Amino acid sequence: MALSSQLRRLLRSSASVSSPPSSILRATFCSSPSSSAPAPNPPHLSSIIGDDTEVSNVPPLTTPKLFISGLSRLTTDEKLKNTFAPFGQLLEAKVIADRISGRSKGFGFVRYATLEEAENARQGMNAKFLDGWVIFVDPAKPRQQKPAPQPDTDSSHTGFTSNKTVGWCG
DNA sequence: GTTGAGCGTT
Numbered sequence: 321m322a323l324s325s326q327l328r329r330l331l332r333s334s335a336s337v338s339s340p341p342s343s344i345l346r347a348t349f350c351s352s353p354s355s356s357a358p359a360p361n362p363p364h365l366s367s368i369i370g371d372d373t374e375v376s377n378v379p380p381l382t383t384p385k386l387f388i389s390g391l392s393r394l395t396t397d398e399k400l401k402n403t404f405a406p407f408g409q410l411l412e413a414k415v416i417a418d419r420i421s422g423r424s425k426g427f428g429f430v431r432y433a434t435l436e437e438a439e440n441a442r443q444g445m446n447a448k449f450l451d452g453w454v455i456f457v458d459p460a461k462p463r464q465q466k467p468a469p470q471p472d473t474d475s476s477h478t479g480f481t482s483n484k485t486v487g488w489c490g
Numbered sequence: 491g492t493t494g495a496g497c498g499t500t
Contacts, residue, residue, distance in 0.1 A: 387497055394492085416498045426494060453494095461497055 384411075384438040385431040387460035391415060392451035393424045399451065404430045407444050408437020429460055 388400065401413035415428035432438040438459075446457040 389496060390494090392492090393494085414498070416496095419499060423492085425496080425498085427496060427498090429498065458497095463498060 381435050381439050381442065381459050383459050383462075384433065384435050385429060385460040386438055386442060387427065387429060387458045388445075388455055389427040389458065390453055390455040391424060391426050391428055392453040393426055395424060395428075395451045395453075397428070400428050400430060403450055404441050404445060407432070407441035409433040431460075 386404075388404075391400070395415055397413060397415050400415050401410055404410055404413060409432060410430060411433055412429065412431040414430075415424050417424045430438075430441065432441065442457040442459075445455065447454055449455070
């Protein structure tokens with residue numbers, strides 16, 4: 321069954337999904353009654369505890385491209401597109417599949433026109449169900465650039481190719 | 491025929 325493996329996957333990343341009990345964190349900040357501590361730099365508790373912002377404060381996205389992970393292997397591009405379409409204008413929606421086997425790798429990318437749409441889709445579809453699997457929406461990292469910039473064609477015009485292997489005297 | 495870590499074929 322897919323549920324068991326999904327549960328295992330959820331257990332792995334439970335740190336970023338489950339909201340930790342705030343009572344424990346607040347208890348940590350309770351200063352001990354021992355007044356021996358001079359506390360030369362009293363911090364503003366309001367800035368530490370914060371408002372209602374949970375520990376996983378969602379920072380604004382810096383890219384309209386989103387990385388969708390946890391996809392079902394049956395989920396395809398269109399399903400992804402239809403799922404993320406209501407959140408904004410999709411410029412791209414693709415499920416990455418292995419070119420050899422042709423099957424999905426279980427993750428994909430969606431790109432919106434603006435950051436707001438991406439933010440909306442992220443907060444709307446993160447840790448939600450798609451094809452029976454819990455998907456995760458995260459900002460995508462810039463794709464691998466071109467590997468070989470090819471600075472110049474060396475050893476083409478000089479003719480100085482060290483063909484002879486340098487043999488170590490050792 | 492699916493068994494699950496992670497960032498793409500152009």
